[in-house]
Amino acid sequence: MPQSALLVMDVQNIIVERYADQAYVSRLRGAVEAARAADHPVVHVTVGFRPGRAEIHPRNKMFGALAGRASSPQEEWANAIHPDVTPLPLEPVVVKRRVSAFAGSDLDMVLRSQGIGHLVLAGIATSGVVLSTVRQAADLDYGLTVLSDACADADPEVHRVLTERVFPQQAAVTTAHEWVAGLQR
Template identity: 35%
Template sequence: MKDLVEDARAAGYNTPLGAGTRPAVLVIDICAAYVTDGSPLRAPVEEAVRAAATMVKSARTSKVPVLFTRVSYRPGSTDGGLFRRKVPTLSVFEEGNPLGEFLDDPAPLPGETVVTKQYPSAFHGTALAANLTAEGIDTLLIVGLTTSGCVRATATDALQHGFRPLVVADACGDRDPRLHEANLYDLNAKYADVLDLDAALRVIEDR
């Protein structure tokens, strides 16, 4: 991986964006579906969930905004369109299914923003960009699930909407570590800064 990073840097990739002046923590789709045995989306993400909870706790202590996303579909509807046709197991996110519920930690507190989405990116078809702009937020510390899916899509769209995406590697997870590492490498090369947990916590503490 080190050689790949050096090769990318030599080719003009991996230029750091850095944090702006007003960060927020964006928690992507951390829910029961990924940690419940028997769930079709079960993945080895417990450590990532714990790291995400650490990020949320630090943000709240430092008065940094925390936002959550969730996926929700109406049963029998066309919500999610071709995405649901491509990935039928997304049916676990139909309203009323407990697999779509937040965990005990991290979970949104009353008053914190919850973005309900139907596609991978938290920006697609939602008011997230407008809400961030209204709050003066220019940087997103992105944590959650999964690295190759909704984390990647959200980080890429954040860049395209003019927000600085900082993906917290230790606080994201996937069903296969190879997918996790490959997507972090590519995100860091072209679309985001990828930080470890300690570096991400310093962004919060130093704001």
């Protein structure tokens, strides 16, 4: 079985504030702690841009409104990883430039350099980073597991359809509790 890594994606303060509740953060924290205890690498993925946002084109529907704008001091807190899942000093933090964890980032290099062949995905939003990363990671031949309750989305029905109908075509789907129990065996 290839080495597995837990990807904690887009769990930044501003995103948690919009999409998740404390129960979500607690489940995710439990998965992160269990991965660490089992010596599974934890890789944090954030969305971010350079000052001036040179990598954003105005016609990009999701990020275009940010094109050319200077960042503000408040953005430091907003874009920081939520304190309940703060990376440990040697855990990689990968900055992506679009929706998929692989888009504009060095994630694939980080994973392959560590011999990672299986990804356990958690993050916000199910219909954003999780969906895009499942698709791209499958195309890159990674084995995949999605922690359904360690993903969150603004639309519960979209979350349900993705985790019950779409993701199982390319990934194992389980809960954080079931995954943690499997690590502890």
